[in-house]
Amino acid sequence: MTALDEIKIGGLGASRKRVEDSRFIRGRGNYTDDIVLPGMLHMEILRSPLAHARIVSIDTSKAWQIPGVHLVLTGEMMATRNLAWMPTLSYDTQAVLATDKVRFQGQEVACVIADDPYIAKDACEAIEVEYEPLPVIVNPEQALAEAAPIIRDDKTGTTSNVIFNWEVGDAAGTESAFARADKISRLRLHYPRSHPSPIECCGSIADFNRATSKLTVYMTTQAPHIIRAAVALVAELPEHMIRIVSPDIGGGFGNKVPVYPGYVCSILASILLERPVKWIEDKTGNLISTGFARDIYLDGELALREDGKILAVRMHVDSDHGAFFSDAQPSKFKIGLLHSTFACYDVPVGHITARGTYTNKAPGGVAYRCSFRVTEAMFFQERMIHQAAIDLGMDAAEFRRINLVPDDAFPYRTPFGFLTDSGQYGKCLDVGLKAIGYEDFRKQQAQAKANGRLLGLGISTMTEPLGAGNSREYDILGIKMFDSAELKIHMTGKALLRTGSKSQGQGHETTWAQIVAHELGIPAEDVVVEEGDTDTAPFGMGTYASRSTPVAGAAVAMVSRKIRAKARKLAAHLLEVSEEDLEWELGRFYVRGAADRGVTITECALAAYTNMPDGMEPGLENTAYYDPPNLTWPFAVYIVTVEVDPATGVWDVLNMVAVDDCGVRINPMIVEGQIMGGLTEAYAMANMQFITFDAEGNCVGANYMDYLLPTAWETPGYELHSEVVTPSPHHPIGAKGIGECAAVGGPAAFVNAVMDAITDTGVRNIDMPLLPDRVWEAITKRRDVSGAPPVRTD
Amino acid sequence: MTTVYDDVGDQAAGDVPMRRIAFTINGARKIAEVEPRLLLAHLIRRGVGLTGTHMGCDTTNCGACTVLVDGKPIKSCTMLAVQADGHEITTVEGLASASELHPLQEGFRAEHGLQCGFCTPGMMLAAKALLDVNPDPTEEDVRWALSGNLCRCTGYQNIVKSVLWAAAKLRSQSAG
Ligand code: FES
Ligand code: FES
Numbered sequence: 006m007t008a009l010d011e012i013k014i015g016g017l018g019a020s021r022k023r024v025e026d027s028r029f030i031r032g033r034g035n036y037t038d039d040i041v042l043p044g045m046l047h048m049e050i051l052r053s054p055l056a057h058a059r060i061v062s063i064d065t066s067k068a069w070q071i072p073g074v075h076l077v078l079t080g081e082m083m084a085t086r087n088l089a090w091m092p093t094l095s096y097d098t099q100a101v102l103a104t105d106k107v108r109f110q111g112q113e114v115a116c117v118i119a120d121d122p123y124i125a126k127d128a129c130e131a132i133e134v135e136y137e138p139l140p141v142i143v144n145p146e147q148a149l150a151e152a153a154p155i156i157r158d159d160k161t162g163t164t165s166n167v168i169f170n171w172e173v174g175d176a177a178g179t180e181s182a183f184a185r186a187d188k189i190s191r192l193r194l195h196y197p198r199s200h201p202s203p204i205e206c207c208g209s210i211a212d213f214n215r216a217t218s219k220l221t222v223y224m225t226t227q228a229p230h231i232i233r234a235a236v237a238l239v240a241e242l243p244e245h246m247i248r249i250v251s252p253d254i255g256g257g258f259g260n261k262v263p264v265y266p267g268y269v270c271s272i273l274a275s276i277l278l279e280r281p282v283k284w285i286e287d288k289t290g291n292l293i294s295t296g297f298a299r300d301i302y303l304d305g306e307l308a309l310r311e312d313g314k315i316l317a318v319r320m321h322v323d324s325d326h327g328a329f330f331s332d333a334q335p336s337k338f339k340i341g342l343l344h345s346t347f348a349c350y351d352v353p354v355g356h357i358t359a360r361g362t363y364t365n366k367a368p369g370g371v372a373y374r375c376s377f378r379v380t381e382a383m384f385f386q387e388r389m390i391h392q393a394a395i396d397l398g399m400d401a402a403e404f405r406r407i408n409l410v411p412d413d414a415f416p417y418r419t420p421f422g423f424l425t426d427s428g429q430y431g432k433c434l435d436v437g438l439k440a441i442g443y444e445d446f447r448k449q450q451a452q453a454k455a456n457g458r459l460l461g462l463g464i465s466t467m468t469e470p471l472g473a474g475n476s477r478e479y480d481i482l483g484i485k486m487f488d489s490a491e492l493k494i495h496m497t498g499k500a501l502l503r504t505g506s507k508s509q510g511q512g513h514e515t516t517w518a519q520i521v522a523h524e525l526g527i528p529a530e531d532v533v534v535e536e537g538d539t540d541t542a543p544f545g546m547g548t549y550a551s552r553s554t555p556v557a558g559a560a561v562a563m564v565s566r567k568i569r570a571k572a573r574k575l576a577a578h579l580l581e582v583s584e585e586d587l588e589w590e591l592g593r594f595y596v597r598g599a600a601d602r603g604v605t606i607t608e609c610a611l612a613a614y615t616n617m618p619d620g621m622e623p624g625l626e627n628t629a630y631y632d633p634p635n636l637t638w639p640f641a642v643y644i645v646t647v648e649v650d651p652a653t654g655v656w657d658v659l660n661m662v663a664v665d666d667c668g669v670r671i672n673p674m675i676v677e678g679q680i681m682g683g684l685t686e687a688y689a690m691a692n693m694q695f696i697t698f699d700a701e702g703n704c705v706g707a708n709y710m711d712y713l714l715p716t717a718w719e720t721p722g723y724e725l726h727s728e729v730v731t732p733s734p735h736h737p738i739g740a741k742g743i744g745e746c747a748a749v750g751g752p753a754a755f756v757n758a759v760m761d762a763i764t765d766t767g768v769r770n771i772d773m774p775l776l777p778d779r780v781w782e783a784i785t786k787r788r789d790v791s792g793a794p795p796v797r798t799d
Numbered sequence: 800m801t802t803v804y805d806d807v808g809d810q811a812a813g814d815v816p817m818r819r820i821a822f823t824i825n826g827a828r829k830i831a832e833v834e835p836r837l838l839l840a841h842l843i844r845r846g847v848g849l850t851g852t853h854m855g856c857d858t859t860n861c862g863a864c865t866v867l868v869d870g871k872p873i874k875s876c877t878m879l880a881v882q883a884d885g886h887e888i889t890t891v892e893g894l895a896s897a898s899e900l901h902p903l904q905e906g907f908r909a910e911h912g913l914q915c916g917f918c919t920p921g922m923m924l925a926a927k928a929l930l931d932v933n934p935d936p937t938e939e940d941v942r943w944a945l946s947g948n949l950c951r952c953t954g955y956q957n958i959v960k961s962v963l964w965a966a967a968k969l970r971s972q973s974a975g
Contacts (some may be wrong), residue, residue, distance in 0.1 A: 029916030030904040032851015032891030036917065039850035084943055123836070148819030175932055204855035204951055225900065256951050288856040510915030676955060678911050685954035706809045709860030709949070717955040718946035789832045 009592045015529030016522040016591070017738060020674035024514040024534075034253040034324040037225050042281040045210065046075055048271050049125035050290060051132050053107035054728035056143075056365040056702020057156070058136035060106055063115060067131040073120040074128045076274055080104035080114070083697065088273055089237040091239045093331035094231075094263060098160070099368065100329070101266040106139065107368045108156055108328035110704050111293030113266040118282055120798070141365045141702040142166065144793070145302065145323040148362040156328055156363040157752075158354045160525050160675065166363045168330045169404045171339040173421050174356035179308075182317030190393040195772045196381045197695040198300035198366070200292050200326070201373040202508070205255025206630035207295055209268045211275035221248045224268055225256045227507055228333075231481065233539045235264045241271055251537035254334025257284050257509035258686075259371040260296045262333045262549050274280050292712055293704045297366070298373030300325040303385045307393045312588035313407040315393070318347050318355040320385065320421070325364050332370035333379050333549075335479040335486065340468055341370075341378030346386045349430055349468040349640065350408040355420035365702045374686055374748040376471050376550040383467040387753030391463070391760060392769060401761070402438055405466050406431060414573045416635075416734075425468055425638040427731045435464060436726050437642035440662040446646055447748075454765075459649040460659075461762025465754035466643075471635035471742025472555020478749055481546070487632040489543035489551070490560035492521065492568055494625040496614040498607030500525075500532040501623050503562075505545010506557035507537045511679070511744060513553065514705055516671045517561050520738065524565030525606050525628070526571075526592020526593045543628050551742030554671065555733075557635045562737040564629035571625060572609035578618040579604045598729035637733045637741035639667040643684070643754035656783030658688070663751075666729040666740035679744045682724050687751020689715050691759075716783075820884035824849070825893030833880045834857060840864045842880035850919045851891035855949070862948030865921035866890050872928040874947070891920035894927070901929055901959070902968040909913075912961030922948050925949035926962045935968055938963065 015021040028034055031492040058219035065077040080102035083089040090098045094705070103114050116133050119125035133188040142148045142156060157163050183189060209224035220242060223600070226232045229249040237244040240432065254261060269285040277486035286295070302323045308316040324340060326332065333342045340359035347355065361370075394404035409430040410417050417425045441462070450460040476485035489505040500515055518532035536542055545557060576594035577584045580602060587594045595603030604612075613625035642664040663680055670676045687696075696706035732739025752773065759775050768783045771790045779790045817822070817832045824847055831846055843866065852875060855861035859877040866875045867889040887934040894901040903923045906912065922945060929944035930937060936944070937962045941962045950958060 023911070023913075024905070025916070026908045027914060029913055029919050030907050030923070031895060031901070032849070034851070036850075036853070039852070041845075041848075123834070202951065203915070204861055204949060205853070205915070254915060255855070256915040258951065286811050288861075359816075479963045512914070643909060674911050678914060678957060681878075681954035681956050682914065682952045684952075684955075708858045709856050710858060713953070714949050716946040716949060717942040717959060722954045722956055723954070 008590045009526050011591055012522060014522050014526065015519055015672055017519060019519060019672065021496045021515055021519060021529060021672055023512050023544040025512060030547060036205060036253045036255055037210065037223055037665045038285045038705040040210055040223050040252065042210060043520055044211055044283040045283055046118050046120065046278065047122040047125050048116055048274060048282050048284040049122060049129050049258055050113050050120045050267055051292065052290065053103065053110060053112040053114050053131040055107060055136050055138055056108050057139040057141045059139060059402060060103060061135040061137050062729055064133040065115065067133070067372060068117055068128040070465055071124060071128045072694040073124040074117060075278055076118040077128065077132070078116045078270055078274065080118060082274070085274065087359060088239070088269065091264065091269055093329060094333040095330045096336065097330035099331050101269045105159060105746065107136070109365050111290070112366055113294070115579045115604055116270045117631040118278065143364055143366065143698045143700065143702050145325050145362040145364065148364050159658045168361035168363060169339045170360050170402060172358045173344045175354050176356045179319050179356040181538060183319065185306040186309040186316055187359060188309040188396060189390065190307045190309060190396040191394050192305050192389050192392050192770060193791065194303045194305065194385060194388055194770060195792055196299040196301050196384055197773055197789055198297050198697065199373065199690060199694050200297055201258035201371065202259035202292065202712065202714065203258055203260055205257025206286040206291040207261060207265055207267065207287055210281055210283045211272040212281040213275040215279045219248065220248045220272065221250065222272060223250045223252055225254055225261045226251045226293065227261045227509060227549050229539050230505060230544050231506060231547060232264060234484065238274065239269060244570060249367070249539045250293060251507050253667055256507035257549070259298060259373040259375065259549055261509065262329055262371060263296050263585045289701055289707045291561050292696070293707050296371035297327065297369035298371050298375070299381060300369050301381050305385055305389045307389055309397055311401050313397060313404050315350060315352050315408050318352050318405035320357045321345065324361045324370065325358060325366065326361050326370050327361050327364055327368040329368040330361065335481060336483065337478060338377065338544060339371065339772040342376060343378045343382045345379050345380035345423055345470045348419045348423055348425055349410055349412070350465060351410050352420050366698060372550050374745045375589065375744060376469060376473070379469045380749045381467060383749050384753050387465040387467060389681050390453045395764060397739055401464055402434065402443060405464065406434060407792065409434065409466065423470060423636055424757040426635055427734050428468060428638060428640040429666065429729055429731050430466065430640055433640055433642045433666050436728060437644045437662050437664040440724060440726060441644045441646060441660060459645045459647060460650055461758040461760070463645045463754045463757030463761055465750045465757065466642065467750040468640045469746065469749055470550035470638060472548055472633055472637045473552055474633055474644040475635060476632045482696070484546070486546050487630055488545040488556035488560050489628065489630045490557060490564040491543045492626065493566060494610045496611050498527060498531065498610045500527055502532055502533065502561065503535045503542045504561060504570065505543050506548045506553040511548065511553060512675045516675060517558070519671050520561040521565050523738065524562055525569060525604055551744045554740050555736060555742045556633055558740060559633060559737050560629045560631035563631055564627050567627040567629060568625060572606055574621065575609040575612045575617065576604045579608065579612055634735045635667045635735055637668065639665065639741040639743055639746055640747045641665045641750045643747065645754045645758040645779040647758040647762060649759055649780060654777035654779065654784065655776065656780060661721055662724045662726065663747060664726040664729065665743065665746055666731050666745065668732045668745035669739040670727065670734065673727065676743050679723055680747045681723055683745060683747025685715060686752050688755060691773055691775055692751045693776065695793065721764050804851050818881050820881055822883045822885065823887040825855060825889060835879065835881055837880040838876055839883050840918055843875060849890050849892050853917050853920060855917065860949065861899060862921045862925060863918050865924045865948060867928060870928065872925045878967035889924070891923060894923060895932040902965040906961040906965035906968065910957050910961040912953065912958045912965050918948060918950040921959055922950065926965065930966055930969060936967060
């Protein structure tokens with residue numbers, strides 16, 4: 006009997022074609038808006054046109070008169086049920102429907118439930134709201150100004166617009182390192198506000214069953230179990246009478262983590278009307294009111310020694326959270342994992358201060374393809390590194406090489422307390438430089454310059470913390486960040502796997518089965534994977550922050566091992582030997598020294614139901630909850646070359662190389678898909694994608710005509726490298742997170758490339774996005790271009 | 800012949816004049832009574848009940864709602880249902896035959912051209928319109944033909960490969 010070929014059964018390392026594709030390519034996906042329930046009504050939301058205004062009156066009488074309208078909800082009505090406000094995932098409160106005043110443009114003011122969405126929209130337009138405009142705050146500077154109006158006057162005792170002050174690191178040690186420095190490199194940066202903007206908007210169908218008093222909500226959520234707990238708290242319903250179902254999701258990227266007013270309104274409407282109520286947001290609603298990301302200002306400094314060694318890092322950030330602090334961050338860390346910055350560099354000491362402010366903008370701060378603000382952390386880091394090399398007159402690659410954490414230093418304690426697990430940073434950098442043809446490019450660049458052409462090369466190197474918990478340090482609203490998997494092996498050896506994570510395109514139905522195949526030798530095609538239904542899936546924290554593979558994926562391996570342990574007992578029974586005499590090879594136990602005497606996992610499964618030893622509990626099922634000992638730390642090198650047109654400021658990508666060491670790759674095809682998606686978001690951030698506000702707080706970027714996303718036409722091609730593999734030492738199969746690396750590390754590579762092309766101008770910074778007019782301004786006026794376009798204070 | 804009564808039309812206010820339209824969708828002839836303002840995308844999704852046609856923006860930008868009308872790619876969120884009167888519509892559900900996937904469907908699977916799948920039906924139909932007139936496109940041709948369709952997951956590289964995969968297969972089929 007020969008051992009199974011792991012790749013053939015779709016195990017670890019197989020680029021197995023995706024299971025979920027079979028339905029998607031036929032148009033048979035089951036997204037929230039595809040679900041139709043008998044007697045279903047439709048809800049539309051009326052939103053505020055103003056960013057800050059007192060509500061004088063709301064007259065809904067005309068809306069009620071429209072035939073087909075069943076219910077018009079306002080904040081006042083919500084208040085009678087104690088539902089006008091809801092708790093956020095960050096210990097703040099958020100208005101469900103506005104009562105006293107509106108605090109951002111697009112805030113939910115009323116909603117209509119009608120026979121169809123067209124009627125509901127008509128009725129929304131028939132609602133008359135009188136507003137008394139108030140002064141508007143659109144950035145932290147205004148929020149902190151002396152006489153600034155208080156945005157959150159709903160909270161008694163609030164005297165400022167500051168949400169939090171948070172610090173980490175060693176202030177005194179950093180100070181003394183700066184005093185010893187040969188050189189100090191300073192940079193002020195803004196990471197502009199942007200929206201994750203999955204193509205599918207948010208939505209829900211609430212179905213309150215009068216007969217059973219059970220509430221089922223089908224909704225676009227990346228974290229159904231957290232939502233169940235939140236609904237129990239907000240709607241004061243018993244948790245066992247709530248079922249959250251997250252069907253197919255058309256992309257999430259962090260946008261579908263928070264609890265939105267629309268969900269709550271559809272739930273209340275269904276309870277009141279005792280009929281299913283569907284709410285499907287339109288794109289403008291999605292872009293102006295749901296989970297923004299970034300919008301953070303940095304003052305950064307590096308203390309440097311003449312020979313290129315970094316002595317210390319100091320950062321202050323001001324973060325704009327909009328009108329409600331509704332990030333989903335681990336509760337200990339007010340500014341997410343921003344303090345993972347500089348984790349790949351050997352920096353002895355550092356200090357970070359962070360301040361969060363309210364503004365009259367939609368609530369922001371979601372982890373957009375990002376493990377809790379690490380996108381900002383790594384962008385700031387790599388822009389500072391780029392500038393520090395220039396300030397020292399050193400080569401950007403050489404400067405990194407001097408400071409990267411060496412291979413023998415792991416596990417490595419960063420200045421802000423993280424413990425990075427493993428890596429081969431220098432090797433990855435070498436692979437990247439070779440792939441881009443570093444030396445040759447520098448020569449070409451010099452030649453081009455002599456001909457008046459501007460070529461540039463940008464590097465970004467980074468490690469990032471992926472896969473929260475451990476539960477000692479990471480929780481959301483006190484709920485520890487672990488994850489789970491439940492595996493049922495049927496008597497014919499086929500299996501059902503359920504996890505607490507929730508795919509939104511990552512392909513869990515494919516990859517989780519591969520882990521089972523790897524651990525048990527059951528062919529992946531014999532394992533069906535289910536997620537997203539809180540009545541059946543084990544409790545888990547959901548999918549975001551690249552935590553699925555590090556946490557739920559680990560749980561899948563662990564539950565498989567529990568199954569294998571029981572199967573070993575069954576095998577010993579079947580073979581009439583003791584467990585200690587058994588050896589395991591993929592899919593089979595055999596007697597040590599007698600390889601032909603063995604039983605397969607399928608035979609063990611049958612025995613679990615038909616022929617178990619005396620005293621053994623029947624069945625072959627188990628559940629594992631996995632609390633990771635540490636985060637996983639993938640490493641990446643992104644290198645971009647560009648040409649900038651000095652006459653127009655337009656820049657084109659010549660080449661892009663991505664070297665990702667994410668440990669063991671479960672499905673290389675899917676990993677590469679994730680990387681290419683992330684690189685495109687990075688390109689988008691650097692090039693075009695931002696949402697800004699005018700002085701009145703009008704959101705500029707409220708639809709896809711103003712909020713520019715790259716198409717196939719603009720998007721460059723990428724060259725991916727996977728030759729460096731450093732398995733995570735603590736993950737059961739050595740995997741690390743990967744879904745977000747490219748989106749996190751990529752933007753700085755593009756910006757650094759453009760800055761490299763225009764180094765001779767002496768301009769230190771152009772804030773993203775690097776729109777042609779901004780690049781042109783920097784080149785011709787020889788000055789930094791800062792802040793969020795187009796609202797600039799020149 | 801099937802008669803489709805769209806729920807939107809049925810329940811609209813009494814004074815809205817309903818229009819009767821006849822159209823063909825994926826080869827099946829249908830009649831529907833619709834409100835004049837009803838979008839084609841809504842007729843397809845809610846009226847006919849074919850939910851493979853997705854809506855991502857309703858401002859003609861994302862292309863998730865792309866269908867073929869008389870063989871031409873149309874963003875169905877920007878066409879009124881009444882304008883489809885007398886026309887032939889193909890949606891993603893009409894791509895495969897009873898027994899076989901369309902090469903585009905195979906190509907998207909083979910080259911990992913989709914992740915969340917939300918943009919995929921629109922992408923495949925826009926690609927079909929290209930391949931119908933240009934069986935041997937360059938990468939640039941494909942990128943241009945798909946430039947009205949947004950994808951947030953894949954970064955397009957694999958979508959382009961998927962379309963080229965399908966083009967090659969279609970060519971070998973017609974050669975064979
Ligand atoms: S829904 Fe039609 S183009 Fe976006
Ligand atoms: S696959 Fe998700 S939008 Fe294209």
